[in-house]
Amino acid sequence: MWWMVFLVFGLVLAACTPPAPTSAPGGESAAPAQATGGEEKVLRVWITWGDNPAQLQSLFNQYGEANNVRVEVNSPVEDDKVIAALSGTEPPDVLVTGGPDSVGTWARENLVTPLDDFLEGGEVDLADIFEAPLSQCLYQGKYYCLPWGTDTYALFWNKDLFEEAGLDPEQPPQTLEELAEFARKLTKVDDNGQITQVGFIPDFSWSHLGLYTVMMGGYWYSEDGTQLQLTSEPVINALKWEQQFYCDYNVDEVLRFSSSFGGYASPDNGFYAGKIAMQVEGEWQPGPNFIQKYKPELYYGVAPLPPPAAHPERAGTNLVSGTVAMIPSGVKDKEAAWKLMAWMMSPEIVAEEMVANFNLPSSKKAAEDPRFRENEKFVVFLELMGNPNARAPILTPINAEVETELGQIEEQVLHTCADPEPLLQAAQEKLQPLLDKALGN
Amino acid sequence: MALTNTPRVHPGRSPKRWSPRTRRQLWTGLAFISLWICGFFLFNLYPMLASLYYSFTEYHIKQPLVWIGSLNYVNLVRDPLFWRSLYNTGYMVVIGVPLSLIVSFICALLLNIKIPGQSIYRVIYFLPSIVPVVASTLLWLWILNPNSGLLNTLLAEVGIRGPNWTRDPFWAKPSLILLGLWGVGNTIIIYLAGLQDIPQTLMEAAELDGASWWQRLWKITIPLVSPITLFNLIIGVIATFQYFAQAYVLSAGISPVGSGLGAPLNSTLFYSVYLYQQGFVYLKMGYASAQAWILFVIILICTVLLLRSSEHWTYYEGG
Numbered sequence: 128m129w130w131m132v133f134l135v136f137g138l139v140l141a142a143c144t145p146p147a148p149t150s151a152p153g154g155e156s157a158a159p160a161q162a163t164g165g166e167e168k169v170l171r172v173w174i175t176w177g178d179n180p181a182q183l184q185s186l187f188n189q190y191g192e193a194n195n196v197r198v199e200v201n202s203p204v205e206d207d208k209v210i211a212a213l214s215g216t217e218p219p220d221v222l223v224t225g226g227p228d229s230v231g232t233w234a235r236e237n238l239v240t241p242l243d244d245f246l247e248g249g250e251v252d253l254a255d256i257f258e259a260p261l262s263q264c265l266y267q268g269k270y271y272c273l274p275w276g277t278d279t280y281a282l283f284w285n286k287d288l289f290e291e292a293g294l295d296p297e298q299p300p301q302t303l304e305e306l307a308e309f310a311r312k313l314t315k316v317d318d319n320g321q322i323t324q325v326g327f328i329p330d331f332s333w334s335h336l337g338l339y340t341v342m343m344g345g346y347w348y349s350e351d352g353t354q355l356q357l358t359s360e361p362v363i364n365a366l367k368w369e370q371q372f373y374c375d376y377n378v379d380e381v382l383r384f385s386s387s388f389g390g391y392a393s394p395d396n397g398f399y400a401g402k403i404a405m406q407v408e409g410e411w412q413p414g415p416n417f418i419q420k421y422k423p424e425l426y427y428g429v430a431p432l433p434p435p436a437a438h439p440e441r442a443g444t445n446l447v448s449g450t451v452a453m454i455p456s457g458v459k460d461k462e463a464a465w466k467l468m469a470w471m472m473s474p475e476i477v478a479e480e481m482v483a484n485f486n487l488p489s490s491k492k493a494a495e496d497p498r499f500r501e502n503e504k505f506v507v508f509l510e511l512m513g514n515p516n517a518r519a520p521i522l523t524p525i526n527a528e529v530e531t532e533l534g535q536i537e538e539q540v541l542h543t544c545a546d547p548e549p550l551l552q553a554a555q556e557k558l559q560p561l562l563d564k565a566l567g568n
Numbered sequence: 569m570a571l572t573n574t575p576r577v578h579p580g581r582s583p584k585r586w587s588p589r590t591r592r593q594l595w596t597g598l599a600f601i602s603l604w605i606c607g608f609f610l611f612n613l614y615p616m617l618a619s620l621y622y623s624f625t626e627y628h629i630k631q632p633l634v635w636i637g638s639l640n641y642v643n644l645v646r647d648p649l650f651w652r653s654l655y656n657t658g659y660m661v662v663i664g665v666p667l668s669l670i671v672s673f674i675c676a677l678l679l680n681i682k683i684p685g686q687s688i689y690r691v692i693y694f695l696p697s698i699v700p701v702v703a704s705t706l707l708w709l710w711i712l713n714p715n716s717g718l719l720n721t722l723l724a725e726v727g728i729r730g731p732n733w734t735r736d737p738f739w740a741k742p743s744l745i746l747l748g749l750w751g752v753g754n755t756i757i758i759y760l761a762g763l764q765d766i767p768q769t770l771m772e773a774a775e776l777d778g779a780s781w782w783q784r785l786w787k788i789t790i791p792l793v794s795p796i797t798l799f800n801l802i803i804g805v806i807a808t809f810q811y812f813a814q815a816y817v818l819s820a821g822i823s824p825v826g827s828g829l830g831a832p833l834n835s836t837l838f839y840s841v842y843l844y845q846q847g848f849v850y851l852k853m854g855y856a857s858a859q860a861w862i863l864f865v866i867i868l869i870c871t872v873l874l875l876r877s878s879e880h881w882t883y884y885e886g887g
Binding site (some may be wrong): 204206210213214233235236237240379382383384387456525527528531534535538539542543 | 714717829848
């Protein structure tokens with residue numbers, strides 16, 4: 128019977144090896160080895176994004192040289208490694224992630240350090256941080272992260288295509304309704320019913336349901352993050368507004384057309400290639416790594432997403448999110464980690480890093496750096512972030528579950544023209560108990 | 569033979585009768601593989617048993633464990649997405665695995681024909697297997713592009729409007745099966761080895777008796793490679809039950825940001841993908857452990873059934 132035993136073991140191994148996702152090898156860079164003798168203090172920084180690890184390393188080398196430590200930057204780090212590191216005993220001293228989505232879950236699981244005690248020391252001036260990005264780090268009354276670079280979204284339109292369709296190229300749509308009307312004029316269908324140009328695809332390049340929902344006047348959580356409001360008017364209206372761009376045309380045709388676009392960062396990106404006339408995109412687009420690189424001659428404009436006609440007071444509404452820094456709870460020398468983090472958050476360093484990467488600075492002082500005003504399109508985003516109507520997603524411990532569920536509902540509503548209300552109702556009934564449980568109510 | 573003076577009595581039955589020499593050899597052997605044994609206990613057996621324990625708990629990495637009995641299993645049975653992921657995986661096993669066996673067997677037959685350039689063809693058919701799965705999946709995303717992709721362009725040549733492969737919930741799994749068929753090089757190699765093991769004399773004898781190519785294929789080739797088929801089948805079934813990387817990359821390819829696992833419309837939410845989501849996205853390690861154990865039991869049952877059934881359809885020379 129030995130073969131059976133081996134078979135069993137073999138199968139157990141086969142079944143229980145956690146399926147590590149194979150993803151493209153990321154360029155991991157370590158600091159240049161310094162051949163100094165003695166006990167050298169090493170601080171490790173992990174960043175989950177970064178096209179330019181060398182630039183990040185040289186930025187942190189400034190801190191290393193000034194403080195006689197070695198700072199090792201690892202960028203980009205895959206999300207799965209982050210989970211493993213947070214739960215292990217040797218996490219990085221400072222972790223920077225592309226968004227606060229998981230911070231609520233990590234805070235609940237005691238994987239990241241609350242920063243309030245450190246903040247009392249005054250090294251970081253909270254008043255200097257823009258309100259909306261800062262609020263995304265607040266979980267149950269405590270700060271678990273600090274925003275470093277920030278992202279927000281606006282409407283991009285292709286002026287050439289506007290002219291071609293008989294629209295004023297300098298005049299973006301003024302209301303959400305007008306946006307839909309423009310989109311209709313900007314969509315071209317050939318004799319076989321195939322779409323050859325499309326005015327607007329609401330979930331291109333990815334879902335902006337959060338932005339549309341705040342524009343409709345609400346969010347899917349109550350302000351204190353204890354109640355889900357999935358069946359509220361703003362969520363339903365946002366989905367219905369999105370739906371028309373698929374279901375008034377032909378879902379299959381729109382999907383075929385949009386899935387034939389090339390890569391996001393490539394000249395074949397649907398917007399760069401002039402196949403899509405309007406899109407919602409982030410502040411990095413006008414920068415050197417995107418439109419300037421792939422389609423420098425693109426004739427386009429940027430404006431805030433317009434409000435619904437009935438609510439002009441919502442002009443300038445936007446959803447702010449983006450890079451946040453935190454200290455894992457397993458870090459041994461938290462003082463040293465905090466010192467490094469406070470340095471990272473200083474206006475000069477924020478300015479330097481965000482100018483290099485064309486991201487919005489989280490610091491108000493940094494935002495005064497004249498280099499941020501050099502590109503008029505970037506200024507649109509800078510002003511959106513400071514707009515009183517700017518808001519941030521609310522942190523809860525079940526963000527990931529809620530976002531997955533909403534993503535699936537959005538897909539069903541847009542791609543099968545389903546009625547959003549029963550789907551939202553079912554999700555509300557499924558997720559509210561999860562939220563109650565996670566919050567310990 | 570490792571044990572030179574094998575005792576008359578079966579060693580497993582009464583170890584006390586082992587000669588000192590046998591015993592010494594046993595200890596030497598064990599010493600040589602002791603590192604492996606340590607590794608096995610530490611990194612395989614222990615985590616496995618731990619996961620069995622976790623599957624009866626609510627476990628969120630750093631929080632204390634809460635024993636909840638069979639609740640994870642009960643919740644799984646009630647979870648529609650669990651059944652969905654099981655269906656999706658079953659689809660790949662039932663349709664994808666036999667298809668890949670047939671295709672690789674046919675390819676092996678072709679590659680076994682003695683023609684000039686035979687080795688070059690073998691290299692060409694094997695090449696896709698050494699391309700990293702991420703790269704080949706991305707390549708296939710391009711081939712399957714509904715408007716400008718290679719496949720639909722070819723279909724358009726013959727007047728067929730190809731489907732929207734990866735974005736259509738009906739076609740997403742067939743797309744992945746197609747992708748899998750492209751990389752069957754390993755299976756082809758194993759079949760080739762089996763084909764070359766078939767005694768030429770049998771073939772010649774059959775030919776002299778007037779057996780056609782078709783009869784030789786059915787009466788000689790297929791029965792003689794049936795143990796190879798069994799091996800490939802079991803390996804294929806086990807691998808497909810754990811199908812992950814391609815689906816993960818496909819989802820990422822459909823939506824540039826965010827996980828989008830299971831897109832479109834959960835048609836590619838495979839068992840391991842769902843397990844990954846529960847464990848590593850939602851941090852529900854207990855729930856994910858229960859999923860892993862159910863998968864283990866399913867794979868065990870399938871393998872045993874295949875082995876049992878194989879007694880009726882495999883043929884071992886001299887066996």
